[in-house]
Amino acid sequence: MILAAFLNAGVQGTAGWRHRDASPAFLTAAHYVRIAKVLEEGKFHFAFVPDALSVPRSLGNSFAPAVKWGSGTPRLDPVPVISVMAAATTHLGVAATVSTGYHEPYNVAREFATIDHLTGGRSGWNVVTSFQDAEAQNFGEPKLPPRPQRYARAEEFLEVATRLWDSWADDTIIADQESGVFGKPENVEAIDHDGEHFRVQGPLSVPRPPQGYPVIIQAGASESGRDFAARWADVIFCSHESLESAIAFYADVKARAAAHGRDPDQVKILPAATPVIGVDTKDALAKHEAFAELVSVEAGLSRLAYHVNVDLTKYDVDGPLPTLEEVGVEGHYREVVEFAEREKLTVGQIGRWYGARTEGSLVGSAAGIADTMEQWVDARAADGFIIQATHVPGSFDEFVAEVVPELQRRRLFRTEYEDGTLRDNLGLTRPQRGEWKARRR
Numbered sequence: 229m230i231l232a233a234f235l236n237a238g239v240q241g242t243a244g245w246r247h248r249d250a251s252p253a254f255l256t257a258a259h260y261v262r263i264a265k266v267l268e269e270g271k272f273h274f275a276f277v278p279d280a281l282s283v284p285r286s287l288g289n290s291f292a293p294a295v296k297w298g299s300g301t302p303r304l305d306p307v308p309v310i311s312v313m314a315a316a317t318t319h320l321g322v323a324a325t326v327s328t329g330y331h332e333p334y335n336v337a338r339e340f341a342t343i344d345h346l347t348g349g350r351s352g353w354n355v356v357t358s359f360q361d362a363e364a365q366n367f368g369e370p371k372l373p374p375r376p377q378r379y380a381r382a383e384e385f386l387e388v389a390t391r392l393w394d395s396w397a398d399d400t401i402i403a404d405q406e407s408g409v410f411g412k413p414e415n416v417e418a419i420d421h422d423g424e425h426f427r428v429q430g431p432l433s434v435p436r437p438p439q440g441y442p443v444i445i446q447a448g449a450s451e452s453g454r455d456f457a458a459r460w461a462d463v464i465f466c467s468h469e470s471l472e473s474a475i476a477f478y479a480d481v482k483a484r485a486a487a488h489g490r491d492p493d494q495v496k497i498l499p500a501a502t503p504v505i506g507v508d509t510k511d512a513l514a515k516h517e518a519f520a521e522l523v524s525v526e527a528g529l530s531r532l533a534y535h536v537n538v539d540l541t542k543y544d545v546d547g548p549l550p551t552l553e554e555v556g557v558e559g560h561y562r563e564v565v566e567f568a569e570r571e572k573l574t575v576g577q578i579g580r581w582y583g584a585r586t587e588g589s590l591v592g593s594a595a596g597i598a599d600t601m602e603q604w605v606d607a608r609a610a611d612g613f614i615i616q617a618t619h620v621p622g623s624f625d626e627f628v629a630e631v632v633p634e635l636q637r638r639r640l641f642r643t644e645y646e647d648g649t650l651r652d653n654l655g656l657t658r659p660q661r662g663e664w665k666a667r668r669r
């Protein structure tokens with residue numbers, strides 16, 4: 229199975245910083261180097277850093293809750309963070325989130341091509357379209373554009389970025405000191421893109437990345453998001469509250485990829501999982517309970533308000549959560565609805581649960597957690613997992629020390645890296661020059 233690590237470049241979750249095994253040094257390079265080394269020791273495929281371009285505005289449309297409870301802020305720029313992590317490792321893949329909403333494709337294509345060269349082909353880009361109005365407000369817009377518009381821009385963004393990576397053929401540089409010829413000019417071409425959102429001449433100033441295209445990651449859960457991911461993504465993140473919904477999502481996305489003429493095995497689906505490991509289930513539940521006590525209702529609701537991009541102060545904490553229109557992260561919202569209906573939770577109870585849970589709680593002994601992971605992979609609900617930490621570095625230390633050996637004993641997880649790029653390690657083929665034509669709509 230594939231293992232990726234979800235690592236905020238700042239504080240984790242809603243109350244991760246309060247855990248006694250959480251390091252307070254989350255603004256230092258040493259912190260990220262320390263975690264990268266543990267992940268590499270655990271043979272993780274890649275570390276992934278999420279992002280958002282604002283201090284979250286949540287309850288009462290204010291950024292005060294985020295600052296007060298350390299939920300979703302501070303947040304370092306993920307690209308320099310993954311560079312630091314890559315420099316301290318030799319095999320670990322590194323992936324960063326960059327929004328197509330508030331960047332230009334030329335900068336982003338150049339940034340990831342650069343990291344891909346510097347790391348010998350270990351980079352990944354999590355393509356997001358942003359989900360908070362607060363992000364739009366840092367770029368001169370009062371609100372996020374509606375979802376169809378966000379995805380239309382993302383579509384063109386990916387087309388331009390992949391064409392820029394293809395603007396150099398592989399093996400263009402000869403650097404023949406004898407003749408003085410540096411490169412083959414016939415191998416480099418402008419792209420002359422003139423579209424609805426972008427006009428880009430090209431070529432890129434960086435030669436074609438070692439992986440052809442850095443690994444493309446996506447997490448869209450809506451109709452447009454799934455369609456986009458099925459065409460462009462190599463790796464898809466999702467989060468589910470039940471095995472059934474994970475199986476349905478897995479089948480749906482693989483079928484969509486096949487319908488676009490792709491080999492479904494070339495799209496890897498990684499649900500989020502947050503392990504809380506104990507010597508036995510009772511011990512793990514007690515640990516989880518102790519962690520949940522660190523989360524206040526307001527902090528939990530503030531995290532939910534941030535993810536769904538809806539001010540939840542207008543709802544009675546003792547009443548049910550009404551149906552929300554136009555939510556930010558649809559996947560997270562669906563999970564909340566599924567769980568709250570099943571458990572008949574009030575808004576206040578949802579807040580506490582949401583703040584404490586982090587995605588896909590796996591609470592149990594190392595063997596119990598490995599059982600669940602095995603079950604999900606066998607049931608075709610997952611090709612692997614994106615492991616979230618309740619706190620860092622403690623959660624990753626424990627996972628690598630206790631669950632990874634258990635997975636290795638069962639031959640569910642490798643004991644060594646394969647030589648080569650992140651794509652090679654993930655079992656993904658290297659895109660031929662011109663592959664963008666097959667992936668676009």
Ligand SMILES: Cc1cc2nc3c(=O)[nH]c(=O)nc-3n(C[C@H](O)[C@H](O)[C@H](O)COP(=O)(O)O)c2cc1C
Binds near residue numbers: 278325356
């Ligand atoms: C595991 C996981 C990680 C995500 N990380 C980010 C992130 O770092 N930044 C972000 O803006 N959105 C993130 N998202 C949200 C998705 O990228 C996507 O924007 C969201 O699911 C809304 O998609 P939709 O518009 O198709 O519903 C993440 C989602 C999941 C499941």
